Amino acid sequence: xxxxxxxxxxxxxxxxxxxxxxxxxxxxxxxxxxxxxxxxxxxxxxxxxxxxxxxxxxxxxxxxxxxxxxxxxxxxxxxxxxxxxxxxxxxxxxxxxxxxxxxxxxxxxxxxxxxxxxxxxxxxxxxxxxxxxxxxxxxxxxxxxxxxxxxxxxxxxxxxxxxxxxxxxxxxxxxxxxxxxxxxxxxxxxxxxxxxxxxxxxxxxxxxxxxxxxxxxxxxxxxxxxxxxxxxxxxxxxxxxxxxxxxxxxxxxxxxxxxxxxxxxxxxxxxxxxxxxxxxxxxxxxxxxxx
Amino acid sequence: xxxxxxxxxxxxxxxxxxxxxxxxxxxxxxxxxxxxxxxxxxxxxxxxxxxxxxxxxxxxxxxxxxxxxxxxxxxxxxxxxxxxxxxxxxxxxxxxxxxxxxxxxxxxxxxxxxxxxxxxxxxxxxxxxxxxxxxxxxxxxxxxxxxxxxxxxxxxxxxxxxxxxxxxxxxxxxxxxxxxxxxxxxxxxxxxxxxxxxxxxxxxxxxxxxxxxxxxxxxxxxxxxxxxxxxxxxxxxxxxxxxxxxxxxxxxxxxxxxxxxxxxxxxxxxxxxxxxxxxxxxxxxxxxxxxxxxxxxxxxxxxxxxx
Numbered sequence: 081x082x083x084x085x086x087x088x089x090x091x092x093x094x095x096x097x098x099x100x101x102x103x104x105x106x107x108x109x110x111x112x113x114x115x116x117x118x119x120x121x122x123x124x125x126x127x128x129x130x131x132x133x134x135x136x137x138x139x140x141x142x143x144x145x146x147x148x149x150x151x152x153x154x155x156x157x158x159x160x161x162x163x164x165x166x167x168x169x170x171x172x173x174x175x176x177x178x179x180x181x182x183x184x185x186x187x188x189x190x191x192x193x194x195x196x197x198x199x200x201x202x203x204x205x206x207x208x209x210x211x212x213x214x215x216x217x218x219x220x221x222x223x224x225x226x227x228x229x230x231x232x233x234x235x236x237x238x239x240x241x242x243x244x245x246x247x248x249x250x251x252x253x254x255x256x257x258x259x260x261x262x263x264x265x266x267x268x269x270x271x272x273x274x275x276x277x278x279x280x281x282x283x284x285x286x287x288x289x290x291x292x293x294x295x296x297x298x299x300x301x302x303x304x305x306x307x308x309x310x311x312x313x314x315x316x317x318x319x320x321x322x323x324x325x326x327x328x329x330x331x332x333x334x335x336x337x338x339x340x341x342x343x344x345x346x347x348x349x350x351x352x353x354x355x356x357x358x359x360x361x362x363x364x365x366x367x368x369x370x371x
Numbered sequence: 372x373x374x375x376x377x378x379x380x381x382x383x384x385x386x387x388x389x390x391x392x393x394x395x396x397x398x399x400x401x402x403x404x405x406x407x408x409x410x411x412x413x414x415x416x417x418x419x420x421x422x423x424x425x426x427x428x429x430x431x432x433x434x435x436x437x438x439x440x441x442x443x444x445x446x447x448x449x450x451x452x453x454x455x456x457x458x459x460x461x462x463x464x465x466x467x468x469x470x471x472x473x474x475x476x477x478x479x480x481x482x483x484x485x486x487x488x489x490x491x492x493x494x495x496x497x498x499x500x501x502x503x504x505x506x507x508x509x510x511x512x513x514x515x516x517x518x519x520x521x522x523x524x525x526x527x528x529x530x531x532x533x534x535x536x537x538x539x540x541x542x543x544x545x546x547x548x549x550x551x552x553x554x555x556x557x558x559x560x561x562x563x564x565x566x567x568x569x570x571x572x573x574x575x576x577x578x579x580x581x582x583x584x585x586x587x588x589x590x591x592x593x594x595x596x597x598x599x600x601x602x603x604x605x606x607x608x609x610x611x612x613x614x615x616x617x618x619x620x621x622x623x624x625x626x627x628x629x630x631x632x633x634x635x636x637x638x639x640x641x642x643x644x645x646x647x648x649x650x651x652x653x654x655x656x657x658x659x660x661x662x663x664x665x666x667x668x669x670x671x672x673x674x675x676x677x678x
Contacts, residue, residue, distance in 0.1 A: 103584070107479050111486075114476055115493045117551065122496065124519060125508045141522045188404035196390075197397025203405060210412050212665075214613060216634060217658050218415030220641045220650060221422070224429065225415075244407035274396045303501050305616050306634075310642050321503035325620060328507050336511050343504035354499040355492070362495060362559050 125347075129153050129340040136336050153337040154345070160330065160338060163345045165316060166323030170349070173238050173319055174298045181245045181297060182290065189252035190278045194264060204253075210246035216306060223310055237311040238319070242301065248293050255289045256282055288363075295357075295364025302350055320346040422651035429645040441652035451653065454631040455660070457542055458612060461632060462664075464546035465553065465611040470603055472550060473557025478592065480558065481565045491562075494555035502552060506620045509548055510535065535622055538629035545617050545630055553610060557603050564599030568592065601672040605665055612661050633657045 127143055128136060130150035135142065157163060191197065192204055218241065226237045259282055267277050283290070305321040312318055315326050327342050354361045423441055427434035445451045480490045497505065512518050513534040521531040534544040572591050615634040618624060624631040624639075637657060641650030 111476065111479050111483075111490055114472075114554075115490065118493050118497060118555070121505055121508045121512060121551075122500070124512055125505075128508075128511065137517060141519045141526075184403045184407060187400035191397040191400035195393050195397035195400070197394045197401065200397065200401075203401055206408060206413070210408065212662060213412060213416070213658070214609075214661070216613065216615075216637065217654055218412055218419070220647060220654065221415035221418035222411065223642065224418075224647070227429075241411055244404060244411055246408070246412075249404060274400070278400070299499055303503075305503055305619065306638070309619070310638075320501055321616070324501070324503045324507065328620070336517070339507055340511070343501075343507050347500050347504045350499050350501065351496065354496070358488075358492060361499060362491065 125340045125343055128336055129344050131337060133335070133337060149337060150341075153341040156335070157327075157338040157341040157345065161323065161327040161342060162316065163323065163327075163342055166318055166320050166346060167349060169235075169317060169323070170302050170319045172235060174301050176235065177239045177242045177301050178294055178297050180239070180243045181248050182294075184243060185245055185248035185252055186283055186290075187278055189249045190256050190282055192249070192253045193256035194259070194261070194282075195274075207246045207249050210244075211250060215241055219307065219310060226311060232311050233314045233317060235317065238308055238317070241307060242297075245293075245297065248297075251289055251293055252286060255286045259285055291360060292364040295361055299350060299361075299364075419651045419654060422648050423655055425648040427648040429647045434648065437648070441649050442656070444649065445652050445656060450628065450631065451636060451656075453628055454633050454636045455656075457630060458614070458632045458634075458660075460542060461546050461549065461614055462608060462611040464543060465549040465614075466604060466607050468546070468550040469553040469557055469607045469611075470600070472554045473603065474561050474596075474600070476554065477558045477561035477565060478588065481562060491555075491559070494558050496555065497552050498556045502616045503620055505552075506548070506617050509617075510621055513544065536626050538626045541622055541626055541630045545614070545621065548617055549611060549614060553607055557607060560603050560606075561596065561599060564596045565592070568595050597672075601669070604672065605668055608664060608668060609661060612657075612664070633660070 123143070127145070130148055130153065131145040132147050132149035132152075135145055135147070135149075188203075192200060192207075222241055223232075226232055226240070231237050263281065264277055267281055268274075272281075302319070303321060304319070305325070308319050308322045309325070312322060315323070318326060324342060324346050328339060424436060424438055425434045426437050426441075476490070476494055480487050480494075483490065512520055515521055515531050515533040515536075520534075525531055532540060534540050568591065572595075573587060576587055576591055613634055614632050615638065618630050618632055618635045619638070622630040624635055633653070634657065637650055637653045640646045640653060
């Protein structure tokens with residue numbers, strides 16, 4: 081480096097401190113303003129859910145109720161709609177979908193990554209094509225088929241379009257490809273069957289990808305509205321978003337205290353899970369990329 | 372397919388048997404996925420092609436061939452044209468808003484030290500929350516007389532705005548909610564991209580006299596983020612084209628059709644009015660629009676991105 085003065089040194093220390101301070105204030109100003117925009121609905125949801133109707137309808141902006149009305153709002157919400165049942169339905173379909181997705185995708189991904197069999201390339205091309213087809217495209221023929229089979233309004237009808245995740249196959253194949261062949265060959269020489277190799281050797285090594293995919297799958301199906309709206313009309317089977325919709329319709333949007341209480345109960349499970357396993361969620365949803 | 376057998380004759384049977392076993396195992400492992408692929412994607416697509424050329428209505432006993440009639444009808448239908456236009460307007464707001472917003476926040480949050488994870492959680496929260504539940508909350512936030520947003524507007528001395536029942540503002544309001552939902556997701560993707568940029572480059576830029584934040588952003592950060600930006604733009608666009616939830620819950624296409632979007636119209640035609648054949652044609656138009664725009668984006672951005 082030459083002795084020529086750098087631009088930064090030309091400024092007096094006091095000046096540069098001031099500049100630093102202003103730029104910091106600007107950065108945090110933007111971030112805080114954005115954070116308020118992000119958090120406002122959550123804060124307002126929680127605040128409204130503990131306000132009495134009189135305070136809600138007064139239209140005042142108050143971040144804390146004068147009279148705590150949380151017990152009444154939450155018990156009314158629980159009484160008017162089977163909210164815990166909605167949440168349970170959400171758990172059932174998320175677990176069911178994920179279990180089948182993994183059972184189907186893992187062996188297929190292993191076969192695509194490590195085994196030679198006729199039609200392998202064709203299958204892979206079809207998987208890639210499948211990535212371009214949103215679920216709303218095959219929805220209508222699937223609906224007609226399910227209606228003819230008489231299985232609308234069942235958990236099965238809610239889960240079946242998602243049993244195959246082409247995305248899971250694609251993701252796991254990428255992971256399995258980097259698994260060392262030597263270990264697989266050694267396991268074969270030890271007399272392990274391919275079945276055991278998949279589930280006891282290769283699968284545990286892909287744990288990060290599987291965890292990431294599981295988070296992605298659970299978030300997507302807990303929040304999905306389109307398909308349940310089509311196949312479910314029985315409120316007892318509704319997953320959280322559809323349940324919320326039924327509840328909002330029944331309440332005709334007037335009782336905001338109970339509505340926000342219901343929204344809080346149905347949003348809570350995923351948000352709490354997110355706050356606990358923050359890194360897993362962020363990695364899971366971003367690694368899998370396609371929403 | 373060529374089989375290369377090892378030359379010594381006595382090894383051949385064992386190797387051949389292993390190869391045969393591998394082929395059967397491979398097929399067996401792929402079979403459940405293949406069966407589901409046929410049953411839940413390929414066969415429905417084939418059925419959809421056939422349906423789109425008929426006037427079939429769900430529950431009807433007979434149907435007639437109409438050829439490309441459904442497509443001609445759809446392209447001439449003012450409702451479909453409007454919903455296509457509305458979808459494009461929605462996408463045109465959510466993509467720049469969600470991508471540039473996510474980029475801005477990511478650049479500001481990056482290397483923020485202790486506060487970084489706090490901001491990360493806050494901005495990511497809408498991604499994990501149930502949009503339908505939050506849509507109900509937004510509806511209340513935006514309420515003309517009870518909502519705090521209009522409370523604030525009135526306090527500032529302006530007339531209240533009926534965001535969701537005014538045809539001029541309804542779609543833009545939904546787009547803002549769309550940005551709110553996706554911004555944190557894009558921020559995380561950009562943060563991953565930023566982490567991959569080596570620090571030395573910034574030091575080198577400092578030495579070269581390129582010390583201002585904006586200079587550094589334009590000469591280093593932006594070009595090196597190219598591949599990330601391309602990915603973010605395309606995922607945001609696909610998500611935006613699939614807008615349905617907020618329309619179904621908050622506006623149901625209204626007021627006066629100002630928030631009718633493609634997927635909502637497909638839902639209405641296919642599952643409410645049971646115009647199955649017509650809805651099948653609309654589904655293909657929807658798919659074509661998504662694929663066309665993704666391909667166009669990939670091409671145009673690919674030329675500018677230097678890996």
